[in-house]
Amino acid sequence: MNDNITQEIYDKNAASWERREPNSLSDFTGRPPVFDLCGDVQGIDILDIGCGEGYCARILKDMGASQIDGLDISEEMIELAKRQDQQAGHGSRFRVGNVEELPFDDDSFDMVLGMFVYNYLHVDEMERSFSEVKRVLRPGGRFIFAVPHPAFPQIKRSLNPPFYFDFNGKGYFSSRDIRHHGEISCRDGKRLPVQMVHKLWQDYFERLGAAGFTNMPTIRELGVLPTHLELDPDFFNPVNDIPLHMAVLIDHS
Numbered sequence: 001m002n003d004n005i006t007q008e009i010y011d012k013n014a015a016s017w018e019r020r021e022p023n024s025l026s027d028f029t030g031r032p033p034v035f036d037l038c039g040d041v042q043g044i045d046i047l048d049i050g051c052g053e054g055y056c057a058r059i060l061k062d063m064g065a066s067q068i069d070g071l072d073i074s075e076e077m078i079e080l081a082k083r084q085d086q087q088a089g090h091g092s093r094f095r096v097g098n099v100e101e102l103p104f105d106d107d108s109f110d111m112v113l114g115m116f117v118y119n120y121l122h123v124d125e126m127e128r129s130f131s132e133v134k135r136v137l138r139p140g141g142r143f144i145f146a147v148p149h150p151a152f153p154q155i156k157r158s159l160n161p162p163f164y165f166d167f168n169g170k171g172y173f174s175s176r177d178i179r180h181h182g183e184i185s186c187r188d189g190k191r192l193p194v195q196m197v198h199k200l201w202q203d204y205f206e207r208l209g210a211a212g213f214t215n216m217p218t219i220r221e222l223g224v225l226p227t228h229l230e231l232d233p234d235f236f237n238p239v240n241d242i243p244l245h246m247a248v249l250i251d252h253s
């Protein structure tokens with residue numbers, strides 16, 4: 001279990017994650033396409049797992065979601081989420097917890113979002129969480145998550161900003177289920193410590209199946225777009241044309 005390492009990292013760096021506007025690389029390349037994938041959220045109940053300081057919860061609320069519950073293993077991140085939610089007057093609920101054991105009743109949510117949380121879990125932990133997500137989702141609900149792209153250890157090997165993980169020379173198969181340290185940069189110059197427990201493509205799909213999801217998932221492979229290069233070529237160019245993130249949407253029938 002790596003809960004303590006993750007908790008320590010996020011407790012220590014919570015203030016650097018706080019933001020009201022897009023700032024980190026993935027706020028541009030990762031999160032907006034995932035919000036598109038969420039589709040119409042008007043009037044629905046959403047659980048945001050690994051919610052951090054509540055950035056996604058605030059956006060989903062602005063998109064029209066009815067009620068948002070956020071859960072994160074870091075007490076500091078949850079404190080920040082609560083404080084910012086109060087300022088925004090959104091009335092979302094945030095609590096400390098582990099995505100492997102969701103403290104919610106069966107059939108509680110129309111959508112569960114896991115934005116860059118499964119890269120902190122080992123394969124078996126991820127499967128436990130997938131089963132929990134299925135349990136708390138209402139029939140017909142949607143499960144959406146985003147992770148660093150599974151091809152990352154093969155394609156992005158240099159330890160340079162704005163986004164890298166140190167695979168210690170290991171490759172696609174040999175780096176599987178091992179925790180790798182990395183950094184993601186922000187446009188304001190900050191560099192945030194991040195981690196990736198690398199998983200194979202097959203791990204995601206086999207474990208979704210093992211958790212009882214039976215529908216065909218929708219996959220989006222995400223990276224730098226021409227609009228990013230126009231906005232800030234120096235920042236985005238070093239990772240242009242590289243698969244950075246993978247987003248998955250799967251319906252619970």
Ligand SMILES: C[S@@+](CC[C@H](N)C(=O)[O-])C[C@H]1O[C@@H](n2cnc3c(N)ncnc32)[C@H](O)[C@@H]1O
Pocket residue numbers: 003006007010049050051052053054055056071072073074077097098099100114115116117120121194
């Ligand atoms: C990269 S941050 C993303 C935060 C937020 N989803 C966002 O998009 O801004 C990853 C978050 O996952 C949380 N996390 C990692 N492992 C977790 C676990 N097992 N249970 C709950 N939260 C976890 C961390 O504390 C951290 O806040």
